[in-house]
Amino acid sequence: MLIFIILAPIFLLLLYFIVQPQPVSIPIKGRHVFITGGSSGIGLALAHKAISEGARVSLLARSLSKLEEAKKSLHLAYGVDVGIFAADVRDYDAVKRAIVEAGPIDVLVVNQGIFVPQELEKQDMDEVKLMIDVNLVGSFNVIKAALPLMKGRKDSRPASIALMSSQAGQVGIYGYSAYSASKFGLRGLAEALQQELISDDIHISVIYPPDTETPGLEEERKIRPKMTEMIAGSGSVLKAEEVAKKTLDGIKSGSFSISFRMEGKMLAIATAGASPQRSFLIAFFEVVLAGISRIVTLLFLSNVYRSIRKSHAI
């Protein structure tokens, strides 16, 4: 027992020296935050939060009318104007034009997403393609369009690219094959991208919210397969404001992985893999709790497969 008490501080010290990339602080005030999928849901809540912290905000989305409503609501709330740009993220040229018009970006929030749950066997390939094209290819388009200006930015302060994943990007769930595929993909992109951009002082964050109260969620829950609801429906549903606040806090501290509540932290530890961890304290917990969290996920999976068996037997 004594051994542990002695080992722990030595271990913490070791972690302090090896966690890479190093911790960083990314200021928001007076800087340009560009949010895709920013006209509603989490994106709009992020816009609210960023403005309230003194950032200059731009929103990109498909629907001009939704963007104008968002702009109006933000103007009413803060007396501030946001830049709005209508474009489909699948159209690289349109995205490029919008980003060039918006001007150099300090914090890029890649947040657009489509979410249609269904068993793969029943789902139309068109819907599968839509999710992959908007959620994954679209994210590549946005980042690629923004990169040259971000790399060439005048102010020498750290910049950020934040990618909106999901808890469905940490665990694949019945009915989410295409959505999970696109959200898992964002993580591969992020891990590679961070290695490519660290020398430019650009810091990547991947955000893993659970179900969040948004217009999108309402639509999704109407068509969610029963089995999906049984497996995934029991988690917490957060308010968009809470997600926005924690997201922005995570971006400002340059956290690579941003998770929510105890549940989310457990998921993060279970899926840590080879993702960078800039906080040596969190790294300590990841290592120490790794074994227990695998037991927990195995129990969870056991339950999931039991539910599936039971439901199939009926």
Place this chain on the structure above:
Amino acid sequence: MVLFTLILAPLLLLLLFLIVRPKPIIIPIKNRHVFISGGSSGIGLALAQKAVSEGARVSLLARSLHKLEEAQKSIREAHGVDVAIFSADVRDNNAVERAVAESGPIDVLVVNQGIFVPGALENQASDVIKSVIDVNLTGSFNVIKAALPWMKNRKDGAPASIALMSSQAGQVGIYGYSAYSATKFGLRGLAEALQQELISDNIHVSVIYPPDTQTPGFEQERKIRPELAGIIMGSGGGALSAEEVAKKSLDGIKSGSFSIWFNLEGYMLGFSGAGFSPQTSFPVAFLEIAFAGLSRLAALFFVWSWYRIIQKKHAN
């Protein structure tokens, strides 16, 4: 202290034996139909050779009819057996559906096609990125969706398999591989969800994570690989032969393993990133738990070493 562990370990093993789901399974290959996309070269062709040598009936799908005919010839020469060949681009779901229908009900589907074009994201053209995602990820959905009705309605009551060719780049994102890693990570999300959807049909999903493998594709890729990527990836094990990868893959498929890893790095990445992937083998589950912390620590060391390499290169 030691006593504590001696009592706990068997208890944990017992618990795991009782709870691991899905349960272990054996998937026979002999006399069954193995359909391999991207089967005309590289790992796909090696898999075809192995499957044929174990008595399976094999079909190959790929784009180039010419390469398919060469593959067919080489298998005939090596084993005296004819494989069926189908030329189609996995991005074209109609063509894939026709090929699958023509080949007949499938017992083991190996979704193996893939392209990789290394390069830092800022240097990659957006249409190249789109084609990597279209072939590796969307294309995999096309192949699986086309095959599913045929797999669900198979006549023999034996377990079937869908195996997805991921990569160690699907366990960790690497400099220069943003699009490729994205697609290979994506295959895992697809697999975890799909297994839950298909377990009731006795269809078992496997995800294969090979490291660098000696294939024609790899030869091409090495020529244009960014220097940093080479240094970072060189810090892992050496490249494996396609035959080795094929053998391990087939063994894993036959034992219904959800995750098929290669070499020490692969296992370390597998254990540290076990996440919510199912584990059908309770002894392996035990090892995952016992080595989870150590694996995460090892992964953190690797990450540290990669960022040091990047910093040093940047300073020069």
